[in-house]
Amino acid sequence: VSSTITDTFYTLTGIPEGKHYYRVMGHNNRGWGNYSNIEDVIVNYEGITEGLKDENRFQCSITSDLKDICVSYILPRSENVRISIYDVSGRRVKDIRRYDSKGNHSLRIQNSKSGVWFVRIKAGEKELTRKVVTIR
Numbered sequence: 001v002s003s004t005i006t007d008t009f010y011t012l013t014g015i016p017e018g019k020h021y022y023r024v025m026g027h028n029n030r031g032w033g034n035y036s037n038i039e040d041v042i043v044n045y046e047g048i049t050e051g052l053k054d055e056n057r058f059q060c061s062i063t064s065d066l067k068d069i070c071v072s073y074i075l076p077r078s079e080n081v082r083i084s085i086y087d088v089s090g091r092r093v094k095d096i097r098r099y100d101s102k103g104n105h106s107l108r109i110q111n112s113k114s115g116v117w118f119v120r121i122k123a124g125e126k127e128l129t130r131k132v133v134t135i136r
Contacts, residue, residue: 018042066135069109069119077102079124085109086118093117112136 021040026033061072071083078101085094094109100123111117114136120129 063132066133067111069111069117069132069134070106071109071119071121072104072106073121073123074104075100075102075123077124081105082120082122083107083109084120084122085111086120088116088118 019040019042021038023035023038025035061070063070069085073081075081078099081096081098081100083094083096084092086092096107096109111134114134117132117134118129119132120127122128
C-alpha cells in the first residue's frame with residue numbers, strides 16, 4: 001500500500017468484496033524488518049445501509065495520555081458495560097463491570113506500569129478492542 005505510513009494503525013478504503021491477503025513489514029532506524037505471516041480477511045458489505053439509525057450506534061474512543069488509559073463511549077440505550085485490559089501476553093489485568101444509562105460516558109483508568117495494552121469494551125452485543133501504550 002505505502003512505505004510512508006508512520007502509524008501502527010492504517011485503514012484501507014474502497015476494497016472490493018471478497019477474500020484478500022496481506023502482510024506487513026516494519027521499518028525503523030535499523031532498516032526494514034521481516035514480513036509478517038500472511039493474513040487473510042474477508043470483506044463483505046452485506047447488511048450495511050445508508051445512514052444507520054442513531055439508536056443502533058455504539059461509539060467508543062480508547063486512547064492513552066501516555067500515563068492513563070482513557071475510555072469514552074456513547075450508549076444508544078442503558079445497558080451493561082464491561083471494560084477489560086489485557087497485557088501483550090493476553091492476560092487480563094483489569095476488569096470493570098458496570099451498568100450505564102443511555103448517553104455519554106468517560107472513564108480514566110490509572111495504570112502503574114509502562115507497556116502495550118489491549119483494551120476491550122463490550123456494551124450489550126457490541127464489542128471493540130484497541131491497542132494503547134502507557135509510559136510511567
